[in-house]
Amino acid sequence: MADAFPSLAGVTASAAALARDLPGLCELRVIGRSRERRPLHVLSAGRGRRNVLVVAAPHADERVGPATALRLAELVVSNPELHAGADTTWHFLLCLDPDGTVRNEAGPAVRRTPAAHYRHAYRPPADEQPEWAPSVRPADDQLPESRALVDFIDQRQPFLVCSLHGNDIGGSWVQLTRDVPGLADPLAKLSAEHGVPVQTGTWDAMFWRPSGPGVYVLPEPDAPEGVAGARFDSSPEDVRRGTWVRPHRYGGMTALFEVPMWAGHRVADTAPHPDPRRALDGLARMLRGQGDRARVLLAEARAVLPPTPDTAHLLGVAQQLTAVCPRVAADWERLHLAPLPLAAAHLAALDIAARRITMRALGTLLRLLDTPGGSAQTQVREVCERQLARWAAEVQELHDPVWVPVDAQAELQAQTVLAVFDRLTGDG
Structure with missing residues (x-):
């Protein structure tokens, strides 16, 4: 198998094959259209009363998400304990930003150097990123992708939303809008199995409360000034107005999963900086x-x-x-x-x-x-x-930086999602 990120068309075709081969278990549907009229596909697996939503490619240049979503779907359909035994239906939004993702497909899909990656990467600004846009744009001017995601959350009321992210150089970490005690242990074990460091310092979660190495929890609303917003002044995004907290209306939560393209072990150095x-x-x-x-x-x-x-x-x-x-x-x-x-x-x-x-x-x-x-x-x-x-x-x-093979990125991310699911459903 090539060490390459799958194309959006390839992921969609594989999901369609699952739905065709397992019609009593899987269904592929379109829940909306992008700004450029590309379909937003959701593959559902299971017939349970509870719902989990997995969101791939919220950032267009983070290409591991669709591969992970497909790998997770394969794991779920092959293990009835993950759907029938847990009374759960899994929904895989195969790509939240298909327009941006297709732009990134102009670059090399296979193993590349950082220079080649950045030369071809396309990263839209925050107000064009469907996951962040609701916290930046006016309420009456939302992206169609954002509306589709929010509407799906409101309809299905998932107890867990899994947002699949990828970083360029660094390690693995998880951000949570509610704590999941004990998650740091499986994160460390899974990361070590794939030669990936657990990232104990990150710009993204600098002000989030650590629940363990590499696990960060959204600060409480009454946190000290400068921390409650969980962001830097230079960042226009506001976690509390974005899509991550939408499941809280229904007693749910969001977990964000980061895995690197290249492992960079300095991000795991917990020693105090001398100056x-x-x-x-x-x-x-x-x-x-x-x-x-x-x-x-x-x-x-x-x-x-x-x-x-x-x-x-x-x-x-x-x-x-x-x-x-x-x-x-x-x-x-x-x-x-x-x-x-x-x-x-x-x-x-x-x-x-x-x-x-x-x-x-x-x-x-x-x-x-x-x-x-x-x-x-x-x-x-x-x-x-x-x-x-x-x-x-x-x-x-x-x-x-040391390249992490694409299948290892996807497997690490998929297994970490299952570790969160296990703990929330009482099996961890």
Whole structure:
């Protein structure tokens, strides 16, 4: 089997085959359409009274989710204890953002280098990400994908929603909107079996309460100022207004599962950082410098590209990425004042997060600069390629990333989902 991410068409075809072969157990339906009119497919398995919803590809550049959803479906249908024995119906939303996912399929599906990944990655801004958009956009201007997800949650009232995410370089971790005691143990065991570190420092859950190594729980509403929102000032998203807390209306919860494309073991170093303020100041300077360089290249690209709607859209994406750099840098300069001890893992995770912002910006520009153009466009493309290669080489040197095979990513994520399910249903 190729070490490759499956295409959206391939995942849908496999799900259709399951529904065809097991008509009494599985059903494939369309619950909505994307902005570009692509179908949102849900594969349901089981006939139980309780519901679990698995959401794949909430972020378009995190491609493991559809593979994991398919693997989970295979595990569920092969084990009656997971559906009939647990009185549960599983629903697999095969891809929440098909439009963005298809854009990412233009890049290599097989094992690649970080430079190749960022060169082809497409990451829409928060207000175009269906899982985050409800917390950013006005209530009367929601994405059709967001509406389909929220409507499905309201109709099925799942006791567990599983959001399948993937990070580029780092480790495995889980974010929970309600605690699941004891989850850290199976997470550690499963991660070790696949050669993946448990990430004990992460930008995403910096202010979330740890329930154990690699397990983070949404802070209570009365948490200290700066923590209750569970986010940095530079992040427009608000967890409490997004889709993650929607199941709480019905007594349910959401769990987010992260697995890396490349294992980076520095994110598991729990030793206290010897001088976090100096390290944070250095990261802020680096990010501002890279952001300034990316803005120069953005201006050069804008000057040589023809004006088309897609060009304007992608230039806007790149501009948002470069514009956020100084705001993120300011957040990190203040982070040493936060009421949490900073370990080496935190600084490693922040370093990765900083560097990927500008590499995503250059990848977005290169997507445009790869289109036919004159000599001036070719020259700008070559400059962007060299800059991206240098930044990717720095990440390689600092974090020594080790590729995690796609089937291992999917298996680790699927088994971690089952570990949460087992604990919520009393079998853990």
